[in-house]
Amino acid sequence: MAMALEAQLTDDRARLMGAFNTTRRATCELSAPLSPEDQTVQSMLDASPTKWHLAHTSWFFETFLLKTFARDYDVFDDSYEVLFNSYYNAVGEQFPRDKRGLISRPTTQDVLAYREHVDAATRKLIETTTDNTFAKVAGLIKVGINHEQQHQELICTDIKHVLAQNPAFPAAYSAQNPMEDEGSPQLGWASFDGGVIETGVDWELADFAFDNEGPRHNEYYEPFKLADRLVTNGDYLAFMEDGGYASPMLWLSDGWARVQAEAWAAPLYWQKTDEGWMEFTLDGLRALNLHAPVTHVSYYEADAFAHWTGYRLPREGEWEAAARGQPIEGNFLSPGTAPHPVQVNGQSAPLRQLFGDVWEWTQSAYSPYPGYRAPAGAIGEYNGKFMSGQMVLRGGSCATPVDHVRASYRNFFYPQQRWQFTGIRLAAEA
Amino acid sequence: MAMALEAQLTDDRARLMGAFNTTRRATCELSAPLSPEDQTVQSMLDASPTKWHLAHTSWFFETFLLKTFARDYDVFDDSYEVLFNSYYNAVGEQFPRDKRGLISRPTTQDVLAYREHVDAATRKLIETTTDNTFAKVAGLIKVGINHEQQHQELICTDIKHVLAQNPAFPAAYSAQNPMEDEGSPQLGWASFDGGVIETGVDWELADFAFDNEGPRHNEYYEPFKLADRLVTNGDYLAFMEDGGYASPMLWLSDGWARVQAEAWAAPLYWQKTDEGWMEFTLDGLRALNLHAPVTHVSYYEADAFAHWTGYRLPREGEWEAAARGQPIEGNFLSPGTAPHPVQVNGQSAPLRQLFGDVWEWTQSAYSPYPGYRAPAGAIGEYNGKFMSGQMVLRGGSCATPVDHVRASYRNFFYPQQRWQFTGIRLAAEA
């Protein structure tokens, strides 16, 4: 959850209105090419139907903003409070997560009407509320915008999982225009000094950050180095061809158990066909690009791969120290085209592909920074209560909006999860 | 599976064309009020999405009729052979049943186009094929029509289960016009002599019947009696209020295990509210009609109820002996209105509500009649392979087309299943 800092209170209404409108529109652009049938399906517990995302992001503004701060706000439908509550116990009961795909109504049309209702009320609030109230709500609206950007990424990854269940492997979006393939550069290393390093967001300086990114604090690191590009499909295929999925000694114990229980033998969306390895993408089934970054691997696979190379995964503080001050450039979400990681293209060492393309697994468990306190109330459930059992990922992906990510940004997933655009950057002691 | 008997070969093409058109149209009338989202959801393993039913019934004609007998038939989509194969191993691989709700495409529009394609080809075949071929295919078309009628009933029961997952309890169809409530008559009995009784269909006489209804054979019965009306909601409520669901001595062992594991405390769609007992119907949540037949009870519940009364459920041969020669009248499927069982209305003893309203559980396990042989080939999988673990039900329901059922008709479900319109008629030794 965002810390609504004093600094943010000077944002003018127009700028916030612009960001709100842009974000809300982008979500609809993502869902527009999808049929009502597409938008209804929940293909696994971890994923949600598109129309649920469309509704839940609206629920977020309605619940945390409009119900409290919008005078005379007319609740769209009382039953939505439960139906579209994801996990906020402080708000109240939640419709069971595993049954989101059983709810045929409200339909997609109903949900779009809900969005318009919430949009209108939010715009009116931004335009007409007192300065005093605006100072209070601006931070909440920023949280709502960033929250919605997270769900834009989830819309992409969740509909990808839905369509992957279909033996026809249908496409959701058109592919990006192909880039010139420069091949994948030889793996090089960028070296960094160790010592006491400041890490985490500095609340005084940040325009916006989630609560889990701070407070700024010291950590101690030995000198280290990071690979200057992501691990490619070609690199990963070498691991597979060397028996990676059949070598228990390479794997964490929990990872090996998962390999056996779920018969993992390749990244999630790879398909072996008569024409060789293919990969299911949001543009359908395509030949595997050996120079593009490997993606849809779990932490266990990332760790086993690193073990096989003799290197390791980065710690999150190492990654952040390396990323601080780097430009946020790369392959990000572009509604209308199918998000997919691409080969190194026009980026130069050190630290190509640092942002965008794929979320990079770190070997850091997701825990609170020293001095972290979750905010009071329901909004405090946003990040803090997930601080067990998950691993930190850094850098954003091809499905992340470009203005959503930053060096201090901490994403987190369970080590077995593979449906996000997750990938691998190697690290080592210097 | 139907026996294509010589007698049927004299059917003229026009009559068959009429039946085909009527049935195909009725299926579409059932799905028309449902949104694409409604038609996509699979709410449990036993149920299928509406659009799957629309497609599978077309697949049936395409697979068993058109691919073999229609010259130059153009297969609509090769991938449908697997996707819409329900359980015919002789045809080949089947898309996993538990994942039918994960298939967002083909969409409902695509499926309607598939239906039109199959309809056109079937009509052309009926009109233009040689007499020789027509003689061969007429029986198959009748099977296809009767098969589709079964799926009309399943469309009703499956969408009811989908909508029941929704906390808003939405309606699919409008209610029937209310009938005058004459109350429920005192339970009386109709008595029957025993002895050697002929049972099962006589292939020489039947226009159409499924393979499992024959051959005609002898059974021996002691004198027996059947209740002259169905068990009502009021009757069943008395069982509940007497602690029926808390009295293990009333239950079969497997039934009691199910009561505990699934916390059964009432029929499937009953809801206890502040206004008393309500019942979810295809027209939404309605006050429980104490005079209407109880429905959505499992065999276990039917048996426990009978045990509580001191009577028993009928054997299927008893039921058939009593039903033979009775008129097929009652409360049947009427596309456009919500199927629901109704109170006794204008029927007189003995044996009110024998057809329609609810399928009546018998105490007979579903087994082959003496001399039964499943037909050769895929069509032989229609009925014969299900002859273990299920119980026979008789009489049709409010969701059965009126011209689909007959005295010899054997329906069958597992004893724990409750989502069909199943109910109870008591029996006893004379």
Added chain:
Amino acid sequence: MAMALEAQLTDDRARLMGAFNTTRRATCELSAPLSPEDQTVQSMLDASPTKWHLAHTSWFFETFLLKTFARDYDVFDDSYEVLFNSYYNAVGEQFPRDKRGLISRPTTQDVLAYREHVDAATRKLIETTTDNTFAKVAGLIKVGINHEQQHQELICTDIKHVLAQNPAFPAAYSAQNPMEDEGSPQLGWASFDGGVIETGVDWELADFAFDNEGPRHNEYYEPFKLADRLVTNGDYLAFMEDGGYASPMLWLSDGWARVQAEAWAAPLYWQKTDEGWMEFTLDGLRALNLHAPVTHVSYYEADAFAHWTGYRLPREGEWEAAARGQPIEGNFLSPGTAPHPVQVNGQSAPLRQLFGDVWEWTQSAYSPYPGYRAPAGAIGEYNGKFMSGQMVLRGGSCATPVDHVRASYRNFFYPQQRWQFTGIRLAAEA
């Protein structure tokens, strides 16, 4: 449950005492070669630890006999009422069945002491009770004896399942002396007239029978024939080698689902080794005897095998009609040697191996006979509440005490169960 008929009241005490002592001793002989560790393990939900059987059979006498009829009876341990109650809801709560193997105490020694306590009290009751009371309890004692005989068979089948989990395949008992192998005779048939046949026990004539064996009633059968010997391992191997386990068209739908879910490819205890097919027996792993009856097959396997041959399984009334009046001879339980079915040896057609060797699956679902009523009270739970979902087996097995079985005896198991000594006799229309 046994019907305590008037005729039984004339039994003299001495005879009953003899039967009681013999039975109780035989149970201990079965457990004596087993270590405390052997007797503690529960290898699956369906099976129970040996020491549980030793205790439960004593609980049966204590609960139904001693607590009611033995003056000043001193309950051995109050906690046993729950701990060793198998499924009698009328008695009260039951320790969870799936946790019987977690109960290390009472130890086997404690349980033997419990047996002696119950034996002494029962003997005293038999010797000293009034004639009036003896008339009341004699029937109950017979039930207890027959109940204990059933558990003798279960001790054999359950410990076999325990030892089969052990990669060393240890032996529990010594093998029987090998018989001369006469080969397996060509399969022949015994033919029977049909018509109205009386079936079920006649309470006036029986010394003892369980409640589910009656009442005597009429059934109608078409003329039929039964195979004159059991299906052998060699016969069954031919089915396997013809792809029996890979041919869905041979199987009931539920059976085929089971074949796939549990990867069935042979009877339960068969092992393919470098030396060919072996079979785990209570004497350890032995080469498969092709002339001995196949055993440890489920109903589904029996039905698929019959389907493959073009014949069918018998109906239970057919079997009983054929067996009535036949001598009860064959290969039965002999404590001290390992129960195992043997090849035809010295028996002549028709109807070799009718009793003993293996329980013969019938195609009859286990249901109440016309007019059946379960006895009142807890004892009524013995048989009646299991009358759904199970199939009838006839004839007894190599683990059945010879004086336990009879022509009217109805055993019953679920169609997927394989750990009993179950086998196959073919039938056909005449």
Added chain:
Amino acid sequence: MAMALEAQLTDDRARLMGAFNTTRRATCELSAPLSPEDQTVQSMLDASPTKWHLAHTSWFFETFLLKTFARDYDVFDDSYEVLFNSYYNAVGEQFPRDKRGLISRPTTQDVLAYREHVDAATRKLIETTTDNTFAKVAGLIKVGINHEQQHQELICTDIKHVLAQNPAFPAAYSAQNPMEDEGSPQLGWASFDGGVIETGVDWELADFAFDNEGPRHNEYYEPFKLADRLVTNGDYLAFMEDGGYASPMLWLSDGWARVQAEAWAAPLYWQKTDEGWMEFTLDGLRALNLHAPVTHVSYYEADAFAHWTGYRLPREGEWEAAARGQPIEGNFLSPGTAPHPVQVNGQSAPLRQLFGDVWEWTQSAYSPYPGYRAPAGAIGEYNGKFMSGQMVLRGGSCATPVDHVRASYRNFFYPQQRWQFTGIRLAAEA
């Protein structure tokens, strides 16, 4: 896994022989009061039968020491290589963990014979091997001894879980002599400076440590304070009475899911009775001692409790910094008496109960220290492959041998596990 450091090579054989004999004897002393039945049961996946522990610890010496270094060593039983391999993939196949309780043979007597066989060969090796070989194997033997000490603790916790399944709550051992109850002192705090702190074992100085305790490295900590005693049953009861188990806002998300799924409402072995709260101990059911440390709580419960107090759990480096140099005194394993945590007794602030009594959950996920590398070969599987998903615990418990634990010792369990003697010490920012 132990690092066999040069320093250890000077150990003389006599000292090692003494430690070996003492440890092996202590294991037998723990199992001696347990019946064969007790020793056979596996009550859950996480726990193993006592006789499995007795065998596996012997397997460890046989596999890693005797098979390689003992000349002419005669393997006791070839089948044990698989049967008693816990999780060493480099050694080969493992008997399935979840089926350890199904293996009735070898019996406890057989296992004791196996122990004697291994003991004799190990003693002979220690006595007679060359200096050169002794230098190589001394480290391995120390690992074997420490490994066996870990299994002594597991014998206690696993048999406790077995006996807890028994409604009679039997005792395994006699209680310790009761201590004078001085009450529980007011909670105080010990404060520590932060900054760069050296943590982890220094291989140059350690006589023995596991591989995961090093290498020594720097960490940075803010100033912090630790509670001067453990959280007591009384403290924890206050949390419960304040609705701790019904307040989702106090819990981690995964923790709250577990509370609901498993209906947690108290620590694992607490029982609410008519006489108030009781606690199952290895001496049977006893009244809850409000002044003794709470134990058998999961990480989730420890974290929720800390959240409720407004404090937090320690980080492992904080704990280690505080513990370094402290005497290893407290309530440890004493074969013959029932291990159980006791109230503060004769210890003085700061940092009472630091060692022994209960393992203290830290908020540190179990990960490799910077520079950690697992040793090559099977022994490298001892610790390294478990470095995901688990939390670090520190300080040893009442079931830990006193000479087994040290300040740098890292124990680790999954956050939901409760059957170990786990407890809570609070921490806070200074």
